[in-house]
Amino acid sequence: MEHNMQEIEHHYDEMEIICERPATLLDARMHYCPGCGHGVAHRILMEAVEELGIQEQTIGVAPVGCSVFAYHYMNIDMQEAAHGRATAVATGIKRCYPDKYVFTYQGDGDLAAIGTGETVHTVNRGENVLIVFINNAIYGMTGGQMAPTTLISQKTSTTPYGREVPFMGNPLKITELLAQLPGAFYVTRQAVNTPANVRKAKKALLNGLKWQALKKGTCFVEIVSNCPTNWGMKPVESNQWLEENMLPYYPLGDMKVPSKEELENG
Amino acid sequence: MAKIRGDVKIDIEKCKGCELCVVACPQDALTLSNEINKQGYHYALLVEDVCNGCKSCALVCPDAVITVYREDRSGKKTPVAEVRNVTGDITIKVGAEDAAN
Amino acid sequence: MGELRLMKGNEALAEAAIRAGMDAYFGYPITPQSEVLEYLTREAYRRTECTILQAESEIASINMVYGAAGAGARVMTSSSSPGISLMQEGISYIAGAELPCLLVNVNRGGPGLGTIQPSQGDYFQSVKGGGHGDYRLIVLAPATVQEMADFVQEGWDLADKYRNPVLILTDGALGQMMEKVDLRPQVDRKAHDAPGWATTGKTGDRERNIITSLFIKPEEMEQVNLRLQEKYRLIEKNEIRVQEINTEDADFIIVAYGLSARIGRKVMELLRDEGMKVGLIRPITLWPYPYETISKAAEHVKGFLALEMNAGQMVEDVRLAVNGRCPVGHYGRMGGIIPSPEEVVDEIKTMYSKIQ
Numbered sequence: 001m002e003h004n005m006q007e008i009e010h011h012y013d014e015m016e017i018i019c020e021r022p023a024t025l026l027d028a029r030m031h032y033c034p035g036c037g038h039g040v041a042h043r044i045l046m047e048a049v050e051e052l053g054i055q056e057q058t059i060g061v062a063p064v065g066c067s068v069f070a071y072h073y074m075n076i077d078m079q080e081a082a083h084g085r086a087t088a089v090a091t092g093i094k095r096c097y098p099d100k101y102v103f104t105y106q107g108d109g110d111l112a113a114i115g116t117g118e119t120v121h122t123v124n125r126g127e128n129v130l131i132v133f134i135n136n137a138i139y140g141m142t143g144g145q146m147a148p149t150t151l152i153s154q155k156t157s158t159t160p161y162g163r164e165v166p167f168m169g170n171p172l173k174i175t176e177l178l179a180q181l182p183g184a185f186y187v188t189r190q191a192v193n194t195p196a197n198v199r200k201a202k203k204a205l206l207n208g209l210k211w212q213a214l215k216k217g218t219c220f221v222e223i224v225s226n227c228p229t230n231w232g233m234k235p236v237e238s239n240q241w242l243e244e245n246m247l248p249y250y251p252l253g254d255m256k257v258p259s260k261e262e263l264e265n266g
Numbered sequence: 267m268a269k270i271r272g273d274v275k276i277d278i279e280k281c282k283g284c285e286l287c288v289v290a291c292p293q294d295a296l297t298l299s300n301e302i303n304k305q306g307y308h309y310a311l312l313v314e315d316v317c318n319g320c321k322s323c324a325l326v327c328p329d330a331v332i333t334v335y336r337e338d339r340s341g342k343k344t345p346v347a348e349v350r351n352v353t354g355d356i357t358i359k360v361g362a363e364d365a366a367n
Numbered sequence: 368m369g370e371l372r373l374m375k376g377n378e379a380l381a382e383a384a385i386r387a388g389m390d391a392y393f394g395y396p397i398t399p400q401s402e403v404l405e406y407l408t409r410e411a412y413r414r415t416e417c418t419i420l421q422a423e424s425e426i427a428s429i430n431m432v433y434g435a436a437g438a439g440a441r442v443m444t445s446s447s448s449p450g451i452s453l454m455q456e457g458i459s460y461i462a463g464a465e466l467p468c469l470l471v472n473v474n475r476g477g478p479g480l481g482t483i484q485p486s487q488g489d490y491f492q493s494v495k496g497g498g499h500g501d502y503r504l505i506v507l508a509p510a511t512v513q514e515m516a517d518f519v520q521e522g523w524d525l526a527d528k529y530r531n532p533v534l535i536l537t538d539g540a541l542g543q544m545m546e547k548v549d550l551r552p553q554v555d556r557k558a559h560d561a562p563g564w565a566t567t568g569k570t571g572d573r574e575r576n577i578i579t580s581l582f583i584k585p586e587e588m589e590q591v592n593l594r595l596q597e598k599y600r601l602i603e604k605n606e607i608r609v610q611e612i613n614t615e616d617a618d619f620i621i622v623a624y625g626l627s628a629r630i631g632r633k634v635m636e637l638l639r640d641e642g643m644k645v646g647l648i649r650p651i652t653l654w655p656y657p658y659e660t661i662s663k664a665a666e667h668v669k670g671f672l673a674l675e676m677n678a679g680q681m682v683e684d685v686r687l688a689v690n691g692r693c694p695v696g697h698y699g700r701m702g703g704i705i706p707s708p709e710e711v712v713d714e715i716k717t718m719y720s721k722i723q
Contacts, residue, residue, distance in 0.1 A: 015335035035284030039328025077566035080579035085430035092434025121423040195322040235284040
């Protein structure tokens with residue numbers, strides 16, 4: 001649309017703030033690429049921590065991947081884990097401090113490649129932690145290699161002709177696998193590519209955090225996300241590609257939801 | 267005239283010009299500036315005075331650079347949602363407008 | 368004040384851990400040390416409500432240790448050679464993040480899957496690195512079941528003092544043998560607060576605590592390394608432990624640790640009976656290594672024999688200390704075989720005759 005490129009006149013003093021950067025997000029410029037879903041995920045996760053009033057009781061575990069520096073942005077105690085091992089690190093923390101809120105924040109390589117063993121067993125044991133899984137079907141930090149969740153025919157730096165099933169197997173639906181485990185309390189797949197999806201994703205994270213207090217099992221929130229840089233697209237385009245290509249394979253919605261009774265009995 | 271008037275403040279130095287807010291805005295009120303910030307990005311700018319404080323831009327912003335303002339001209343103040351501790355009763359105060367979100 | 372019991376090495380170690388106020392143990396079964404985990408699952412929780420968790424692998428175990436240690440808990444794991452190999456990345460991270468914890472390697476024959484019989488083939492792995500990067504583990508080598516128990520509390524105290532992982536390097540024989548052990552009284556594990564740097568939840572009165580070994584700017588990484596090195600120099604200055612037996616008048620000295628030191632002692636006695644002036648130096652800390660002690664002895668002895676159940680690992684440190692002043696030999700059996708005192712006696716006699 002053609003705009004008259006004149007910034008409007010602001011009258012902030014006549015208005016109230018209804019939405020702003022949460023205090024639990026440090027005032028640092030995040031290093032993520034323009035348009036990257038990590039930024040949104042960080043923001044809504046920290047908003048959830050702030051809204052629940054649990055900043056002083058929350059310990060996060062950062063992965064290896066683009067979000068390795070999450071602890072530079074999240075104003076909570078955090079530990080940096082070895083690649084793939086965040087859920088084991090979280091287990092160590094939560095077992096010693098069962099009343100604190102512990103979450104991991106992991107990408108697709110961390111959680112579903114090298115960390116598959118730890119991921120499965122943490123959920124199988126029903127550790128009372130929140131696992132936040134950012135799935136963008138590619139390895140961002142290391143320059144765009146194939147991930148377990150890379151789609152068929154998707155081109156990456158290690159599948160330059162597109163992912164082929166006979167050679168590399170199918171994209172791994174790890175979330176669906178985990179949802180079958182009795183130790184999983186809440187398993188859901190969300191996205192942050194539209195305002196409506198962002199609201200739903202935040203709701204999922206709020207639940208994932210607060211339901212920890214029930215000590216009834218693992219909460220797992222997958223967030224289907226974009227990677228504009230390694231997909232070779234502009235941010236707006238990448239969210240469109242996400243909707244057209246990723247969501248059909250990774251459909252959004254709850255895979256396992258606690259019943260009303262499970263939520264009521266503390 | 268819209269009953270609800272909104273505005274946004276953008277931290278232009280942290281904005282990366284990703285354009286997600288521009289596309290998310292249902293009022294088409296945002297665009298990327300012709301100017302660049304110190305990082306070299308064309309930052310987002312509110313150029314049409316039709317903002318109603320829907321927060322769509324702030325919701326999709328990956329860098330949390332947008333503060334959303336709202337003034338309800340009907341005279342009622344728009345309160346912020348408040349969630350108390352999670353083991354006790356959860357109290358949520360909303361206004362009629364927020365309930366629609 | 369203690370309690371006297373006849374116990375198997377692995378179980379004495381486990382019992383000592385409970386009494387030392389352990390908060391958590393994460394481990395995985397592997398012969399010859401599964402008794403540690405088993406004993407703890409039977410005994411620990413009901414006595415102190417500490418966390419005992421059988422993890423899905425050694426990799427998971429060491430990362431659970433990292434998490435708990437970073438959150439300020441008194442935590443340990445144990446394994447045996449192949450499992451310790453799996454843990455190396457995690458150990459490097461623990462050292463790099465400067466976290467206190469206790470590790471136990473019940474050394475078995477290797478390399479590879481090897482055998483379940485005792486060996487000392489993990490010396491290099493324990494004291495020269497094992498994992499990547501410039502870090503050191505404080506390594507304690509027990510030679511009796513009593514020391515298996517005593518080194519647990521002492522290990523944790525050293526770990527806390529220096530914010531460094533401590534490794535008890537023992538072996539399958541010490542783990543399985545039964546001896547008398549005097550156990551220390553129970554420490555109240557809840558009696559102390561977590562250290563100020565631990566991730567227990569950022570309260571309003573402080574900045575957030577971050578536990579990490581990632582320092583991506585080289586200038587920063589170098590500073591971290593310099594700080595670590597400073598720490599290691601301090602440990603080398605203050606924490607060397609060594610036992611000397613009959614070294615003052617000796618003209619030949621056996622250097623051995625752990626199980627080999629017990630054999631070495633017998634060898635020394637047999638040779639003394641035949642009139643040879645043989646002494647024993649038993650390093651108790653393998654890192655920091657008692658170079659000074661050996662170097663002083665090199666002033667007046669005609670030769671050394673490093674006695675160790677491997678192809679020759681600690682002998683290199685003996686040679687470093689001796690610095691060419693006299694011959695340093697090595698005798699070792701591999702594959703889980705324990706040398707007999709007689710064969711070592713023969714070896715020393717042969718070596719000694721060549722030196723004369």
